[in-house]
Amino acid sequence: MVFLNRTIDTNFFSHLSFFVLQNFQDLEAEKAIMGSIVYCIHHKDGCKWSDELRKLKFQLVSMFHFYIARLMIxxxxTCKHDAVPCSNKCGAMIPRVLMEDHLKYTCAQRRARCDFCAKEFTGHTLEKHTGTCGYEPLYCENKCGMKVQRRHLSQHKLGECAKRLVACRYCNKEFVFDTLGAHHAKCGRFPVACPHRCETAVLPREDLEVHLKDHCTTHLLSCTFKDAGCRFKGNRFSLDKHLEESTKMHLSLMCSVVTKQQHQITSLKSAISKLSLNYTGTLIWKITDYSAKMSEAKAKEGMELVSPPFYTSQYGYKLQASLFLNGNGTGEGSHISIYIKILPGEYDALLRWPFSHSVSFTIFDQTVVAEKACNIVESFIPDPTWKNFQRPSREPDSLGFGFPRFLSHEMVKKRHFVKDNTMFIRVKVDPSKIVAV
Structure with a gap:
């Protein structure tokens, strides 16, 4: 295999001629040599040209190198991969296949126009010009979305860009230009006119409220007792005069307000009381500070503790328990006495009288081991002939019905009926146990 070279090496041909002369008489050697394939030196670059050495027409072996050279040249x-001097004389050796691109894009001596200013440059100067052309449009660095020629970019950023930073002329704080209008709408130092057109022409927005309250001479002010019902309106000077002359009227208005508020408070208390009422028919009564209350009961005769009222049902009987820690009647001084009384309720007119449900009292033993607890329970079924179970009047009996000897003081000491200075008593009404009336 032989590769052609543009530079003819005479030593190569001399050696090849000698080799041929020595072996020419050997027909097999001659056949091998003359059958050799000659490739272009640009074969690896893609040139597909090749030819057989036998096609060269020569009579003398000494002329062998001459025909090889002719064949190569x-x-x-015409080989498109062979390098030739640039036709623009830039000094570069360029393969023919790349010459068109070289002349158009890379030749230092090419002539080209700038796409932005349309001026003509050589390739070398165009490269320097690119990136500096004043007519090239560029996006604003502030990201306002505008494209501006490079020569006008500085002016745009200083005076035209919607995203440039500018200072508010009133408060001197900096804002993005396109948000300045929104800032002016709430800027505290923005000048506004008095809405009542007083002698003050303009003033900062943040001072307007104080101006209207303390300085504006034309602003109509309501009387200080407006919420109490006074309907007077006037400017600052007439308001001062009104307050001096209307003291009695204002006092009368305030008294009416106080009376109205007292009724409202009473109504609210009633509503709250109704919301907190017990309608289950069972009361768990927690008695705290037992020691102090027992000492007070011993020192003060007839001291009675009363429970919160409760109902047997939502529309049922209204009841209340009472407790004498130092006893009452036959249990005075030795026992705890407990009673139940019927209070006037909202639905008494709809209920069946006399009251006939069974009532039980339970005092809880608060021992740590629940299985060892020994609760005390007492119950009764009302006697329909006793007046305390009839429909109550607005002033119910002070005592009620119950057990004067419910639990002895000695038993209280023996068991855990009082723990952490607290006692628990349950009062339960059982509507299923009704005495026949």
């Missing part, structure tokens, strides 16, 4: 004169 004839091909290289």
């Amino acid at each position: 004839a091909h290289l004169n």
Whole structure:
């Protein structure tokens, strides 16, 4: 295999001629040599030209190198991969296949126009010009979305860009230009006119409220007792005079307000009381500070503790328990006495009288081991002939019905009926146990 080279090496041909002369008489050697394939030196670059050595027409072996050279030169004169000098005389050796691109894009001596200013440059100067052309449009660095020629970019950023930073002329704080209008709408130092057109022409927005309250001479002010019902309106000077002359009227208005508020408070208390009422028919009564209350009961005769009222049902009987820690009647001084009384309720007119449900009292033993607890329970079924179970009047009996000897003081000491200075008593009404009336 032989590769052609543009530069003819005479030593190569001399050696090849000697080799041929020595072996020419050997027909097999001659056949091998003359069958050799000659490739272009640009074969690796993609040139597909090749030819057989036997096609060369020569009579003398000494002329062998001459025909090889002719064959090579004839091909290289047209080989598109062979490098030739640039036709613009830039000094570069360029393969023919790349010459068109070189002349158009990379030749230092090419002539080209700038796409932005349309001026003509050589390739070398165009490269320097690119990136500096004043007519090239560029996006604003502030990201306002505008494209501006490079020569006008500085002016745009200083005076035209919607995203440039500018200072508010009133408060001197900096804002993005396109948000300045929204800032002016709430800027505290923005000048506004008095809405009542007083002698003050303009003033900062943040001072307007104080101006209207303390300085504006034309602003109509309501009387201080407006919420109490006074309907007077006037400017600052007439308001001062009104307050001096209307003291009695204002006092009368305030008294009416106080009376109205007292009724409202009473109504609210009633509503709250109704919301907190017990309608289950069972009361768990927690008695705290037992020691102090027992000492007070011993020192003060007839001291009675009363429970919160409760109902047997939502529309049922209203009841209340009472407790004498130092006893009452036959249990005085030795026992705890407990009673139940019927209070006037909202639905008494709809209920069946006399009251006939069974009532039980339970005092809880608060021992740690629940299985060892020994609760005390007492119950009764009302006697329909006793007046305390009839429909109550607005002033119910002070005592009620119950057990004067419910639990002895000695038993209280023996068991855990009082723990952490607290006692628990349950009062339960059982509507299923009704005495026949």
